[in-house]
Amino acid sequence: MINAFETKIAKTNYIIFFKALFIIMFESIREYNDSSKKIQKGIIFLLNLFVITTVAAQQNAKIFEDYKKDKNVLPDFSYVGYHQGEKNIPNITNYKVFDVTEFGAKPNDDISDKQAIQLAIDAANKNGSGIVFFPKGRFLVNEDGDANNSIISKNGHIIFRGSGSGSGGTELFMKNNLPPANPSQMWTVPPLFIFTSSGSDKKIGQVTAAASVGDLTIQVNTTEGLESGDWIALKLLDNNKDLIASELKNNKVEPEWTSLINKGISVNVFYQIKKIKNGKLTLMAPISYAIDPKYQWGVYKFAHNEEIGIEDIAFVGNWKEKFVHHRSWKDDSGYTMLRIQKTTNSWIKNCRFTDCSVAATISQSANVTVLNCLVNGNAGHEAISAGGSTNVLIAKCVDEASQWHSFGTTGGTMNTVIWKCTYPATTCFESHSSQPRNTLLDGVEGGLMNGRAGGAKENMPNHMQGLVLWNYKQTNEPVKDFEFWPPTVVSEWWRIPNPVIVGFTSKGSTFKKEQLGQSESIGTAVEPASLYEAQLKLRLGKLPEWIKETNKASTF
Structure with missing residues (x-):
């Protein structure tokens, strides 16, 4: 193990090497053009900038070194995701294929495909496994005259697969919203697509x-x-x-x-x-x-199902109004697209959610990965969240729509990692009360503002112990003495006890230090760059291949 002194020496040698390299460049240019003062000054400026940047980028987090010796220093996030992060999401090819067009669906026409899609799902469920497949084109999933019910799958080993979520791929278009279970409860519109389990615990x-x-x-x-x-x-x-x-x-x-x-x-x-x-x-x-x-x-x-995959599909709603928080059930949940519920070792990947109230929720599930998904179009209520679940990974997802609540947690969720996700400066992560715990925002970029976490007053606080912001990059305007447990006169809707803030960068925000559990390197990013990756590598001895492939791949 490299100690602090050895690390310091390594940093020093690294800096000396590059100083020498720049000096050689400097002397070479001077030989050819002694009068070029501007070039000389430019090189000196770059040299100093490089040295400062190198020192900042190499700063090691003491709290992680402490964690290696005492695992109680931080929550252990290394077990999140599909098969505890140890396996790549599979490319299933050996299941029977149930092409929706063989059940009556037809893309790019004016006739609803909702019933045909349900028939294809039912056939795959009856078979015990299957790939419900969509060719390219636009399929209509909630038209005038359609029944006001969700499209539901209740078995495991079901792959819901399209032909791409980008332009020219598969689009499932929801023209009409579903009605709320209770119009006075603005969150009660069911998702159009539900993948769940029958039976009870x-x-x-x-x-x-x-x-x-x-x-x-x-x-x-x-x-x-x-x-x-x-x-x-x-x-x-x-x-x-x-x-x-x-x-x-x-x-x-x-x-x-x-x-x-x-x-x-x-x-x-x-x-x-x-x-x-x-x-x-x-x-x-x-x-x-x-x-x-x-x-x-x-x-x-x-009681659960397992190995459910939602892949390469664009879920498109018809939410076109300017969003107003809690104005109506249509604002808050009218176009709710997808829910995975009571499942284990499952995934959503390479999907797009456009013009929706709520993109996707992972509910009462465990070890689910949401990877490389995009939320765009007209702004709505919620992006992608884990609710009442354990060990969920939301990875490399992008919220371009600026949902009122972006990626986050709710309802008793335990051990959630939001990894390398981005959202605009105009929104914030979700922490929707009802006692979520142990949430890691790891290499996340976006706004930080109170009042956007969410939750009814009776279900407060927004989060319990274990919120960790690691190398979080705040992009909205800075806040002096930002509070996580403010007095009521400052905010009634933002209470998070004792968060851990490490490597936080911004345009100059500061925190009320007495409200933090632990803090380190406010204003400068730290190593390891990703706490999730570092904990996973520490547990397994090396990073799994899927992490390396994901880091190489571009996001939306």
């Missing part, structure tokens, strides 16, 4: 012994009905005041936060069982929330 028993963050084994009172390879949900709901205080630390509960006060701390996390022995479950991923058995942690068999 089954109560097995409860945890009987304490488990610390990072443990891979839990003790339960019974393992009856469970096998290796099964998925479980660990559920906690307890309004013990000491439990609430231990999580919020030095921050106080506000009277309007009735969900936290009356129902309490809510945790619902999903893990796959690796091994069962002597009443102990060994899990594939470590516990991310400390378990104290006095708080009645329930163990449930998780």
